[in-house]
Amino acid sequence: MSDRRKDPVEGAPIGRRAMLATLAAGAAGLATAPSLQRGWERFLGAASQVDSTGLTGLLPNPGGFRYYSVVGSVPRKDDTDYELRVDGLVDRPKTYTLPELRAMRQTRVVHDVLCTDGWRVENTPFEGVRLADILDAAGVRGEGRAVRFTCFDGAYSENLTLEQARRSDVMVALNMQDKPITHEHGGPVRLYAAPMYFYKSAKWLSGISVTDKVIPGYWEERGYDIDGWLDGEDRHGNGSAA
Ligand SMILES: Nc1nc2c(c(=O)[nH]1)N[C@H]1C(S)=C(S)[C@@H](COP(=O)(O)O)O[C@H]1N2
Numbered sequence: 001m002s003d004r005r006k007d008p009v010e011g012a013p014i015g016r017r018a019m020l021a022t023l024a025a026g027a028a029g030l031a032t033a034p035s036l037q038r039g040w041e042r043f044l045g046a047a048s049q050v051d052s053t054g055l056t057g058l059l060p061n062p063g064g065f066r067y068y069s070v071v072g073s074v075p076r077k078d079d080t081d082y083e084l085r086v087d088g089l090v091d092r093p094k095t096y097t098l099p100e101l102r103a104m105r106q107t108r109v110v111h112d113v114l115c116t117d118g119w120r121v122e123n124t125p126f127e128g129v130r131l132a133d134i135l136d137a138a139g140v141r142g143e144g145r146a147v148r149f150t151c152f153d154g155a156y157s158e159n160l161t162l163e164q165a166r167r168s169d170v171m172v173a174l175n176m177q178d179k180p181i182t183h184e185h186g187g188p189v190r191l192y193a194a195p196m197y198f199y200k201s202a203k204w205l206s207g208i209s210v211t212d213k214v215i216p217g218y219w220e221e222r223g224y225d226i227d228g229w230l231d232g233e234d235r236h237g238n239g240s241a242a
């Protein structure tokens with residue numbers, strides 16, 4: 001069971017690793033394409049068009065992170081059109097703009113990022129609004145048990161229990177590595193659940209809905225454990241500061 005948790009992708013109907021050879025062949029083809037000259041982000045975009053199943057995560061990436069998206073293209077959002085809807089079992093549903101989120105108390109967490117595929121990026125700072133603050137502002141009703149996250153890619157979803165959601169190291173993140181979160185990393189706003197595998201940290205966050213039970217997310221419907229906890233010291237990390 002603990003092996004499964006470390007590598008839940010093996011339980012998924014489509015094993016990402018099984019597709020490595022296919023993807024490597026595709027990437028090699030793209031490497032000669034002129035689009036590469038327009039930069040890494042273009043390359044990732046092109047690769048994810050080829051690979052609409054999220055397998056682009058196998059590509060090496062400067063900085064240690066790998067790009068994941070379960071869809072081929074995601075609209076770009078910024079100050080002018082980004083919205084975060086908070087609703088469900090709450091007394092005060094609200095739609096936040098980016099400036100409104102920036103005006104709220106900001107929290108900083110520094111933690112290692114780990115993907116179930118085996119890569120790790122050490123000591124990665126994230127900054128943003130504690131999810132607990134957003135939930136408190138909304139006023140969670142007595143029947144509320146869990147939180148469901150949805151994304152403006154139109155496909156991905158995730159969840160946390162209310163108890164997990166209220167931890168001080170779980171946030172609606174605006175900054176990553178001391179810069180506004182880039183589109184490729186799920187900007188302008190993604191979830192960051194520091195004590196859990198990175199698949200729990202939904203990119204391109206657009207909805208937070210309080211529910212009466214945990215609703216399995218995109219990868220969880222496809223074999224990932226709902227429990228995304230990191231093991232041992234990795235869960236506790238290397239320190240977080242308010
Ligand atoms: N919307 C969305 N969020 C997502 C994913 C995704 O495909 N779509 N992939 C998850 C997985 S498996 C990982 S490891 C991280 C990758 O984040 P990165 O692309 O910034 O490295 O995002 C998580 N959040």
Ligand SMILES: [Mo]
Nearest residue numbers: 115116198199
């Ligand atoms: Mo991942």
